[in-house]
Amino acid sequence: MSFYYTAAVPKLTDPKLKCRARMVLVVIADYADEFGISYPSIGTIAKESGQSRRSVQNQVIILQFLGLMDVETRTRPGLRNESNRYWLKFKPVAARKKDSENGNGTGNKNGHAWVHSVRGVGA
DSSP states (O other), rough: OOOOHHHHHOOOOOOOOOOHHHHHHHHHTTTTOOTTOOOHHHHHHHHHHOHHHHHHHHHHHHHHHHTSEEEEEBOOOTSSBOOOOOEEEEEOOOOOOOHHHTTTSSSTTSOOOOOOOOOTOOO
16 A cells, blocks of 8 residues: 555646546555555455446546556456556655654654654543
8 A cells, every 4th residue: 555646646636637537546546556556456446436347447548548547457368357557657745754864763853752642632
């Protein structure tokens, strides 16, 4: 799962990228590795995006037309088709610097440790 590609989808500003296509792109991006390659089946994309298989197939064509991804149909000799290979063609959001890159080991450049409360209000 690639948070960096998934987080980049809402930042795409093409007015031709409509809601259904964006949802398909979110699912594909969620399965992408660090290189933007993913292999979810049409059925998986349909289930997770709340669309029919035919609608997903149509949205994949639109996403290719918009230049947001490439698709390779994969087959095995004598067997059914495998899941498609999707290459995302947009840049992921930049990863936050690791603690060691900040030089202070705290997770931020100011040297203050990140504190998250696990207690409820008034506890």
